[in-house]
Amino acid sequence: MSKLMPTKWSGKEIGVTIGYAVLTLLCFFAGDCLGFLGPFWWVYGVPVSLLIAGIPYFYIAAREQRYGTMTIVGVIFLLYGLLGGSLSNPPYLICTLIGLICPDLVRMAMGYDSFVGTLVSYLVFAIARVGAQINVWVMPEWCHGQAIEEMGEDYADALINNNAGALKCILFLVAVLVAAVLGAYIAKAFLRKPLxxxxxxxxASPVEAPKEA
Structure with a gap:
């Protein structure tokens, strides 16, 4: 684990962390927009998002190696869910809370300067992002009704029927985890110099490395 981890936050550090948290959120918002292409992409927009969201996630994880970094990221996603009215849905709320609490705990246990530890935290973060999609399997009637309101009956029918069954759920979760691992290594390649x-x-001790926004 990293030595001499800073415990106090400056205004600049909080601001930069919020900025990269918003960039991470925008990656998932872009993935959500893929849903307009069809029901398949509404479900599998999450794995696509994970391929690129690792870049801001790993950068801010490396830059701010302390407890609270990923909690700030989680708060941004919590606020997004609150503004969108999604937190009233139990699976979405549970997943969002997992994303708020657990990634920082993983990094604390495995080392803030550990690439593997950050990768594991990103896997947890990835699972926390499936709160909307998991309703296809755990609350299909509710999900169907929501889809009818937003996208129409044909879209809603295809969304539920094309993804019915436990096997489809398992395949989706596997796709999420695989995409998270790939996203971590894409971030590693893209961010080799700052990491x-x-x-x-x-x-090397991150305390000795000067920070830049």
Whole structure:
């Protein structure tokens, strides 16, 4: 685990963390927009989002190696769900709370400067992002009704019928986890220089590395 982890936050550090949290959220918003292409993409927009969301996620994880970084990210997603009225749906609320609480706990246990620890936290974060889609299997009637209101009856029928069954649910969750792992390594390749600078790839003390926005 990293030594001499800072405990106090400056206004700039909070602002930068919020900024990258919003970038992460925008990756998932873009994935949500894929749903307009059809029911398949409404479900599998999450794995697509995970392929690119790892870039802001891993950057801010490397830059701010302390407890609270991923909690701030989780709060941004919580506010997004609150503004969208999604938190009244129990699966969505549970998943959002998992994303709020657990990623920081994983990083604390495995090391804030650990790439593997951050990857595991990203896997947890990925599972926390399926709160809307999981309703296809755990609350299909409710999901069908919501889809009719938003996209029409044909869309809603295809969404439920094309994804019916436990096997389809398992395949979706596997796709989410695989995409999260791929997204982590895409981020590693894209961010090799800053991740090395902040000590996530070479084990150097991140305290010694100057930060830049």
């Amino acid at each position: 090395t600078k902040y000590g996530m790839l070479n084990g």
